[in-house]
Amino acid sequence: MDDETGRTGQTKSTAGGQGPRVAVFGATGGIGRHLVPELLARGVEVRVVSRSRENLERDFAGSGAEIVAADIGEREAADRAAEGCDVVVHAVGLPAEAFERHLPLARSTVDAADRAGARCFLVTSYWSYGPGDDGAMSEVRARTGDSRMSEVREEQERIFLEEGGAVARLPDFFGPDPGFSLLNDGLESLAGGDTVSWPGDPEAPRDFVYYPDAGRLLAELVLDERSYGEPWNVPGSGAETPRSLLESAARIAGRELRLRRIRRWMAYLVAPFDSEVRAFLDIMPLYEAPVVLDCSKLEGLLGDVETTDYEEALSATLDWMEARR
Ligand SMILES: NC(=O)c1ccc[n+]([C@@H]2O[C@H](COP(=O)([O-])OP(=O)(O)OC[C@H]3O[C@@H](n4cnc5c(N)ncnc54)[C@H](OP(=O)(O)O)[C@@H]3O)[C@@H](O)[C@H]2O)c1
Incomplete structure (x- = not known):
């Protein structure tokens, strides 16, 4: 037991089994693919x-996980997906053009979890802070800026927190996974001998979380009942400038780094012809400012948190990219 209330800190089963039963909504995304094996282990x-x-079977056939295909935006399907579970993890990513859908989907998950008598857990990002500060941002830092996507992220968090859910805010991802990752895109260009186009400021320090670390830390948070009802910053491998990370990767890959900064005016020029760039403009100020998260609260909960250092993580990511060519 680890607190004066006698709680063990572990989420207990209400579903009748030995351990907790956890549904992961969005399991075939980058986070789901790394979180699920950590939970199973x-x-x-x-x-x-x-x-x-088809994608569920591609990623999880033979893993021991129960496969349920469902559009969690539909009430009956969301209920079927949450039924009998103790925790519902919402790790659903959406393309920028469909970002507003985060709100009805969050509501749908939270309501289905409530009807199932389950706790809910949101996997989200630092975007709810708006553009970052030079110093580390703690969980109480209020949102700044006027990005609609930041606002949507903040509203989505509120939906979970008001229902006693946990909210995990992560830095941008990278690592051996085909999921959406800005740093992976840069590494792919570098490894292919192309110029790396970096949207935002490559000199602004940012944290990046390695997919395997994200899966492990999220599994610990999901299973710790003390995490519910609160937001948690989740650490990456440390704040570094994108330029220095790409320089390290270039050295590891034996390549020369050619880096082109994509400035806001350039994005404005392309925006009329590209819906993704048009949508990205809303969030671009977050990529022109530092992203340094104060993760002392999570360390207070889980103890010393170890993450993979960039040298090792970049090497493994480049090897994985090379093997897929
Ligand atoms: N990329 C980053 O660097 C980053 C950083 C921090 C936080 N985040 C956030 O972390 C969360 C997880 O990200 P991710 O990259 O792992 O997500 P992702 O790769 O975009 O995964 C999307 C997942 O959601 C599922 N999905 C979408 N709509 C659905 C629906 N209506 N019903 C059921 N499933 C649905 C998709 O499967 P189907 O399409 O088959 O339904 C897929 O499994 C997202 O909120 C993301 O924005 C991302």
């Missing part, structure tokens, strides 16, 4: 959920 019963059965 801890003896947790896991239900993996997304709309595409």
